[in-house]
Structures are given as structure tokens and as C-alpha cells.
């Protein structure tokens with residue numbers, strides 16, 4: 369089972385609360401988290417692409433780091449970890465993404481992989497005038513399919529003449545071609561997104577299930593799609609880890625974040641206005657939901673509890689890895705490395 373770390377590339381990370389740890393996505397923090405992960409036997413890192421934050425009081429995601437630039441930096445300072453950088457297909461023409469990926473692959477000695485983001489967050493693109501229209505909600509994986517076809521063609525042959533609905537190449541050149549194969553991953557969760565993973569991906573980054581049986585069913589969908597595509601694709605499952613001395617302390621930490629969640633941002637994230645007169649209703653709706661933790665499946669508890677749950681989920685056939693988010697990247701990765709990794713590896 370591969371262990372992966374979602375890097376702290378977006379301000380304040382994955383808990384939207386007044387009392388959760390706060391951080392800016394600075395290079396020093398990101399580098400520290402990455403080197404700690406490497407020292408404690410993690411296998412891969414993911415940096416996300418996010419270009420718009422929330423206006424609420426905790427300034428969630430307000431500051432973000434550039435995904436490729438971060439991975440180029442990490443390519444130079446890490447030695448072993450696989451590095452997955454994210455590209456939003458609407459922002460960057462495919463030949464440029466192919467070139468950037470080839471260059472980072474070269475810097476890293478073949479440890480770079482591309483996370484293809486098909487573009488679901490309209491606001492991220494409309495703020496800069498590049499949202500193609502709401503038809504993109506339903507056609508984004510057709511667009512991504514053409515995109516990935518071109519990128520792959522350029523990596524493999526150094527040339528593309530692909531002509532499709534969204535892209536027209538005309539003797540498009542890439543040189544040099546990558547010395548090492550570059551993996552493709554995608555975090556599509558829908559059936560169409562899963563089909564895209566099956567057709568192009570080495571791994572699907574899937575939002576994990578807490579129940580191993582549900583995880584098995586979740587993975588079956590991917591395996592059926594990969595069989596139909598005549599390919600193989602693993603599944604790295606995403607979880608938020610809350611590690612404390614005891615299970616009770618971990619639950620207390622979550623309760624504290626829940627009670628102090630930034631309702632304004634949480635409501636906005638869920639598409640609800642949080643204005644005059646709406647405060648109480650909003651609190652009623654969101655207090656008991658896990659939107660404040662982005663509804664990611666959470667594994668909370670002592671090192672033994674966390675290891676036991678991860679081991680059971682990692683043992684599900686087809687689950688190739690666990691991708692984890694933490695809260696305080698100054699301390700949590702090291703703690704997980706010291707206390708949980710030895711239990712998982714033993």
C-alpha cells in the first residue's frame with residue numbers, strides 16, 4: 369500500500385474552522401512537509417491547482433501555491449518520492465502542459481506524474497474570463513480526453529497533428545520527449561470521470577469510503593471501466609487523518625472545529641447565502657454536516673486506531689494507495705510518520 373501526502377498548497381488546508389490550524393502555503397512549509405514525508409517512508413505527494421479562494425473570515429484557500437512550480441522545486445530537493453502536480457485543462461494548452469511535465473520529470477529523474485483536472489469549479493475560471501460556458505459541466509471529460517490524447521501523443525512521439533472538437537494541432541512539436549514514462553492520475557469521481565481515469569490514468573484519486581465493503585464496491589466500478597478500456601488503473605483513496613493520543617482526544621478536536629466552523633465559508637461552499645437573518649438556519653443545517661471538513665472521509669484516533677483502519681482499507685483489492693490530508697503540517701506529518709507508519713509497515 370502506497371502512502372501519499374496532499375501537500376499544504378492551499379491556505380488553511382482541509383478544515384474550515386476558526387479553531388483549526390492556520391497556515392499560508394509557503395515554500396518553507398511545503399518543503400518541510402515533503403521532506404518529512406520522504407524521511408518517514410511515504411511514497412507520493414500531490415499538489416493541487418486552486419486559483420480562487422473563499423471570501424469568508426478564515427480566508428480559506430485565499431492563498432495558493434502554483435502546483436507545477438512547487439513540484440519543480442520539490443523535484444530538486446527530494447530523492448525518492450513520486451510527485452503528482454495538477455493541471456487545470458482550461459488554463460493551459462496541452463503542448464505547454466506536456467512540456468512543463470517533461471521538464472519536471474527530467475529534474476526529478478522520472479518521478480513526476482500529471483493530475484488532470486477537467487474543471488468543475490466555474491468561479492476559478494470565470495474570474496479570469498476563460499470559462500467556456502456552462503456546457504463545459506457536461507463536456508469537460510470530452511475536452512479532457514482530447515487534452516490527454518495530445519499530451520500523450522507529444523510525450524510518446526514528440527509530435528501531434530490531433531484535430532478534434534476542442535483542439536487542433538498542426539505539426540505540434542515537443543522536444544525533448546520525456547526520458548521516463550510520465551504517469552497520469554485524475555480525481556474524477558463521477559462515472560464519466562472514472563471512465564476517463566480508466567482510459568488514461570495510472571491511478572484514480574478517489575474519495576475514500578470508511579467501510580471496506582463500500583470501498584470494494586467503489587473500486588469495482590473503476591475495475592470494470594479499466595477492463596472495458598483494456599488497461600490497468602490503480603486507486604489511491606483519499607482520507608483526512610486526525611491523529612491524537614487517544615480516540616477521545618481526536619473526536620474532541622473534530623468537535624471543537626465543528627463547533628467553531630466558519631459558517632460563512634461553509635455555507636458559501638455549499639452554494640447557500642449566509643446573509644442577514646440566515647445565521648441560525650445556516651448553523652442548523654451545517655452544524656451536523658461534515659462540509660466544514662470538505663466532507664472528506666475522516667480517520668480519527670490514536671496511532672493504533674488509525675493504523676488499524678488504514679490497514680483494513682488498504683487491504684481492499686484494487687486499492688493501491690492511501691492519499692492523506694492533515695491539519696497542522698508543521699507537526700502532523702512527522703507524528704504520523706513516527707507513530708503510524710511503523711505500525712503499517714510492520
Ligand SMILES: Cc1cc2nc3c(=O)[nH]c(=O)nc-3n(C[C@H](O)[C@H](O)[C@H](O)COP(=O)(O)O)c2cc1C
Nearest residue numbers: 416417454485486488555556557558561573575606
Ligand atoms: C484527491 C483530489 C484531488 C483533486 N485535485 C483538484 C485540483 O487540484 N484542482 C481542482 O480544481 N479540482 C481538484 N479535484 C476535483 C476533481 O478533479 C473532480 O472534478 C472532482 O473530484 C469531481 O469529480 P468529477 O469531475 O468526476 O465530477 C480533486 C479532487 C480530489 C478528490
